[in-house]
Amino acid sequence: MLRKFTLPFVLLLLAYVLWVGAEFMDLALGVAFFIFGMICLEDGFKAFAGGALETILQRSTNRLWKSLLLGFTSTTIMQSSTLVSLITISFVSSEMIALAGGIGIILGANIGTSTGAWLIAGLGLKVDIGSYAMPMLVFGVLLLMQKSKTIKGAGNLVLGIGFLFFGIHFMKEGFTQLQGSFDLSAYSVSGVYGVLLFTLIGTLITFLMQSSHATLMIVIAALATGQVSYENALALSIGAGLGSAVTTALGGLAANLGGKRVAAAQVVFSLVTTLLAMVLINPLIIAVDWMAVYLGIAAADYLLKLALFQTLFRVLGAVIFMPFINKIEVLLIKYIQFVPKSTEQPLYLYPEVLETPSSVVAAVRKEVEHLFDNAFGLLAHGLSLKRSVIESEESLSTEVKNTRRIFPIDVENAYEEKIKSLHSEIVAFISEAQMRESTHVATEELYVLRQASRNIVGAVKGMKHLHNNLSRYGLSSNPAVRERYDQIRLQLARLLRELRLLLKEEPSSATALSLDSLKLSIQKASRAMTDDLDEMIRYRRLNANIATSIMNDENYVADIANNLIAAVHALLSKEEAATTDQFNLDEIEIQRLVDKESNVAK
Amino acid sequence: MKLKRLLGKLSQFLDSNNKTQQQEIKSIRKVLKVLKEKEHKLQAKLANRQAYEADEIEALQLKLDVIYAQRRKGIERVQALKKNTS
Numbered sequence: 001m002l003r004k005f006t007l008p009f010v011l012l013l014l015a016y017v018l019w020v021g022a023e024f025m026d027l028a029l030g031v032a033f034f035i036f037g038m039i040c041l042e043d044g045f046k047a048f049a050g051g052a053l054e055t056i057l058q059r060s061t062n063r064l065w066k067s068l069l070l071g072f073t074s075t076t077i078m079q080s081s082t083l084v085s086l087i088t089i090s091f092v093s094s095e096m097i098a099l100a101g102g103i104g105i106i107l108g109a110n111i112g113t114s115t116g117a118w119l120i121a122g123l124g125l126k127v128d129i130g131s132y133a134m135p136m137l138v139f140g141v142l143l144l145m146q147k148s149k150t151i152k153g154a155g156n157l158v159l160g161i162g163f164l165f166f167g168i169h170f171m172k173e174g175f176t177q178l179q180g181s182f183d184l185s186a187y188s189v190s191g192v193y194g195v196l197l198f199t200l201i202g203t204l205i206t207f208l209m210q211s212s213h214a215t216l217m218i219v220i221a222a223l224a225t226g227q228v229s230y231e232n233a234l235a236l237s238i239g240a241g242l243g244s245a246v247t248t249a250l251g252g253l254a255a256n257l258g259g260k261r262v263a264a265a266q267v268v269f270s271l272v273t274t275l276l277a278m279v280l281i282n283p284l285i286i287a288v289d290w291m292a293v294y295l296g297i298a299a300a301d302y303l304l305k306l307a308l309f310q311t312l313f314r315v316l317g318a319v320i321f322m323p324f325i326n327k328i329e330v331l332l333i334k335y336i337q338f339v340p341k342s343t344e345q346p347l348y349l350y351p352e353v354l355e356t357p358s359s360v361v362a363a364v365r366k367e368v369e370h371l372f373d374n375a376f377g378l379l380a381h382g383l384s385l386k387r388s389v390i391e392s393e394e395s396l397s398t399e400v401k402n403t404r405r406i407f408p409i410d411v412e413n414a415y416e417e418k419i420k421s422l423h424s425e426i427v428a429f430i431s432e433a434q435m436r437e438s439t440h441v442a443t444e445e446l447y448v449l450r451q452a453s454r455n456i457v458g459a460v461k462g463m464k465h466l467h468n469n470l471s472r473y474g475l476s477s478n479p480a481v482r483e484r485y486d487q488i489r490l491q492l493a494r495l496l497r498e499l500r501l502l503l504k505e506e507p508s509s510a511t512a513l514s515l516d517s518l519k520l521s522i523q524k525a526s527r528a529m530t531d532d533l534d535e536m537i538r539y540r541r542l543n544a545n546i547a548t549s550i551m552n553d554e555n556y557v558a559d560i561a562n563n564l565i566a567a568v569h570a571l572l573s574k575e576e577a578a579t580t581d582q583f584n585l586d587e588i589e590i591q592r593l594v595d596k597e598s599n600v601a602k
Numbered sequence: 603m604k605l606k607r608l609l610g611k612l613s614q615f616l617d618s619n620n621k622t623q624q625q626e627i628k629s630i631r632k633v634l635k636v637l638k639e640k641e642h643k644l645q646a647k648l649a650n651r652q653a654y655e656a657d658e659i660e661a662l663q664l665k666l667d668v669i670y671a672q673r674r675k676g677i678e679r680v681q682a683l684k685k686n687t688s
Contacts, residue, residue, distance in 0.1 A: 395655070397655065397657065494661075508636050510633055510636040510637050510640065513633075513637070513669075513672055514640075514665070516668045516671075516672065517664055517665040517667075517668040517669075520664060520667075520668055521661065521664055524664070582630065582675070582676070582679055583633060583637075583672045583675055583676050584672075585668065585671055585672065585675070589671060589675075593667060593668065593671060596667075
């Protein structure tokens with residue numbers, strides 16, 4: 001509820017501030033350019049992901065010092081600890097790097113963030129950085145207009161740096177303008193309260209802007225124009241570190257187990273470092289003054305001193321944290337686990353049911369239906385469609401066409417919680433029932449139901465694979481690719497709708513026979529898709545790599561569909577199975593119909 | 603394996619008496635009747651083409667084709683059973 005009103009409130013407040021105080025315009029524009037520059041940089045680096053970036057990350061995390069160095073250098077180059085953290089989270093999540101390695105990268109990335117302060121303090125405010133930005137934007141846009149993904153990525157990088165420079169320029173201008181109308185330094189607070197207050201302000205600004213770099217930039221620009229005292233600027237920069245940890249923590253909440261652990265490590269590290277910097281602020285200031293003499297930094301050059309302070313307290317935090325990394329890893333693994341209560345519990349399997357063979361069969365049948373229901377919801381979300389949409393009579397093709405985002409669901413987690421646990425319970429229950437006295441018919445039925453449960457699991461596993469490519473290509477800007485994935489989604493969505501209707505229908509002797517038309521429709525769609533792709537490759541309308549990905553996904557679709565049809569067949573077939581089985585079309589008959597339909601279509 | 607199953611079914615069929623075969627014909631006819639009803643419903647839907655999109659019409663036609671094939675299979679089975687009982 002609160003989240004719903006946050007954005008409109010912030011927008012209104014911002015509009016009011018900009019309307020009332022025109023002198024804030026340049027400052028706000030600078031912040032906007034700076035953040036947009038960082039987004040471009042992130043997009044640019046993502047274009048190179050999948051190759052060198054991943055290989056380097058994987059090979060460079062087997063030792064702590066390597067992880068630290070990697071985190072430091074990658075953040076220095078990319079100037080975005082957020083991007084490095086996100087990549088680290090995804091690597092730890094997929095278990096390609098160990099948690100300790102991930103923590104090492106995060107520590108290194110924290111130190112790497114301070115290089116931004118050095119760049120801005122050392123160069124940004126002394127050179128007319130805005131004049132460098134303009135040619136960069138021109139070249140960046142030119143590169144961005146190219147077709148090649150790599151050149152586009154390079155364009156985003158150049159554009160990103162250009163906008164960063166522009167941002168710095170406008171923020172500097174903004175603070176200079178502000179100097180004439182306001183004197184923020186009048187609000188400076190010294191002593192312990194000052195440290196506490198400005199650390200909190202720094203945290204809030206970073207949380208709102210989702211970027212510690214942007215906060216540091218504002219702090220440096222404000223310090224350069226004398227709008228904030230040196231002591232308060234230091235406190236603000238301490239808060240920036242904590243603010244970015246809050247952002248990561250929120251991101252970690254939505255991530256899977258590995259991501260949660262890395263995010264927790266970052267929060268612990270940032271809290272320790274922030275507390276340390278707050279407590280030791282005076283000794284640190286003395287250390288900065290002392291080191292500044294050796295580094296040739298003038299006593300009045302507060303900008304570089306701020307950058308030095310940043311590096312010093314972040315390095316100090318990392319040094320204190322490092323010996324405990326392995327212990328922290330053990331603690332994180334121990335305390336951050338899958339929450340057992342969220343796993344699905346069986347609704348119909350109780351020891352009392354085991355008394356008679358028929359009650360066992362009835363209970364297991366209901367439980368497999370429950371499992372199917374869970375799988376139905378998961379598969380619908382896997383296709384980025386709401387369950388209610390599939391269950392309604394709305395046009396599925398319109399829904400699929402109008403999809404604007406792929407649901408970011410963690411199929412692996414959902415599988416563990418909603419499917420695997422229930423399937424295990426069903427298998428265990430059937431095994432227990434088979435140890436008791438039973439009839440031949442009941443044993444056969446239980447065998448069929450166990451197979452149905454396995455089919456449902458198989459369908460969800462298929463979705464695990466399919467969802468990966470759907471996330472990548474599902475909303476592709478290439479219309480040919482998007483269209484193929486829309487077809488895939490539509491095909492499965494229709495199947496889910498049909499199966500749901502069949503299960504809801506008043507069971508008749510011919511209900512299960514309807515499954516034949518679904519089998520036929522799947523085979524027909526599969527053949528049409530393959531023919532279509534062949535033609536597109538032949539006429540070079542589609543890259544062969546993407547075409548093979550779509551073909552693989554088409555196989556997953558067939559797997560999911562066949563598994564679901566088999567499971568529903570088991571759930572629908574009851575007493576009259578022997579008679580209706582005589583009507584069921586076999587593979588050859590279905591194939592013959594596919595051929596006939598295809599010829600008609602041609 | 604399929605041949606073995608077919609032979610098994612055949613021998614089972616040859617051994618069964620007329621009464622069981624009559625019962626089988628009866629149950630097959632019951633299914634045939636349900637299929638016929640489904641066929642009529644689908645034909646009625648197809649007659650109202652304007653209410654559906656092109657791919658929905660294609661799906662309805664496909665369902666009809668499957669029902670035809672299934673019914674043909676059922677009728678052939680009834681004929682085979684009748685031949686045997688007469």
